[in-house]
Amino acid sequence: MPDEAPDPAAGQRAGAMTGKVVVLGVTGGIAAYKAVSVCRMLVDAGCHVVPVMTRDARRFVGEATFSALASEPVMKSLWGEPDAIPHTRLGRRADLVVVAPATARFIGSYANGISDGLLLATVMATRAPVVVCPAMHTEMWEHPAVQENLEVLARRGVHVVSPEPGRLAGGDEGFGRLAEPGRIVDCVLGLLAGDHSKAGDHSKAGDHSKAGDHSKAGDHSKAGASLSGVHVLVSAGGTREAVDAVRVLTNRSSGKQGHAIAEAASLRGARVTLVTTTDRSVPHGIEVVRVESAAQMEKALLERSISAQVVVMAAAVADFRPKAAFEGKLHRSDGLPEILLEPTPDILMELSRSRRPGQLLVGFAAETEKVAERAKLKLLAKGVDLMVANDVSAPGAGFDADTNQVLLIDAAGSVEEIPLASKHAVAEAVLDKVARLMGPGRAPGQG
């Protein structure tokens, strides 16, 4: 058994998925040893795990390890199994198929419909959600063939758990290391809990069309461009600035739009960090940092922006805060307090000043009049690539609504109107625009 870091979420997962059938595909890479931990965590969570190993996977880890943990013989081949059609039987039995690690060769074959062997035949025969967890050397991970194949898979609704930076085979350091088992298992359990398992076809597993009326937001009804390997940092919610021990200055922001963007980016395969002032629940697989004030948000964002390729500043940051919070609670009998205000830091401006080369910065502009004009001025003043402008006084748009209506204004001056749509649909439109601005040559997973 490999060394394992303590897994803080293990208790929460225990026994949560009694009886769900998970096919665990293991392909031939050194990270196959980490699939042992994935197997054990899934069994601990109550899943019935059916291990499927390729020949090369068995060069790295013995099949007895998986069969003992899963209490199920390892399946290896289309031929010689007691069942004459093991792939279709497995595909139908599965509530979910997860492939960890997935080699470049597996990803290429799957994207191109080459059913070469039991595991590939199974992922093609199943109608259950499929989760692919790539692991390979940085050079291979960055190869356009691998990235394009992953984009094809993501467009078809396959969930990609992007790799991480760290130690690779042969003592190299870089990006491409298999995601930590806890992240993979969280993604699997999250999908099973959402009951995507009976979704019926692949596209539905990644389909957001139920979340709102995409058709109204232009051509965003299809699964969007993959953000696999991209680190997306998102802020959400209104900041709260302490007046005294019990009172705060805040605004009407609900955080819904920022959370929708984080969720949509995660479903497109991005590594997402969400810095939020809300206590909204966040799906598995998204790193959440809960903050309250503008100062806390600034610190959290500046620290994490170093590794991000995309930063989306959807939070409504207070523009002013009390110069100093009163100690304890102010009482009515104390008389009217005099509250001195000072400006908060402009976080977006700070992010723009310190941005790393190639990083894409997205701001939001909340306006009540002259929306496009004011948003363009803010785009220039804050040095961002894309401004999402909304008229917060328009019916159905802005704070606390479930819908929104925005203009996407880029630095080249192009303005795209997104008519009233769900905040999830608007999130997809924003990410489509981000993907277009990044272009096909984007460098995935750097840093």
Ligand code: CTP
């Ligand atoms: N913003 C920020 N830090 C602040 C204020 C705003 O990072 N202290 C960001 C917001 O998150 C948003 C963008 O700047 O992405 C524009 O915010 P908005 O409230 O529309 O504009 P302000 O710059 O605050 O200007 P004003 O309120 O005067 O319109």
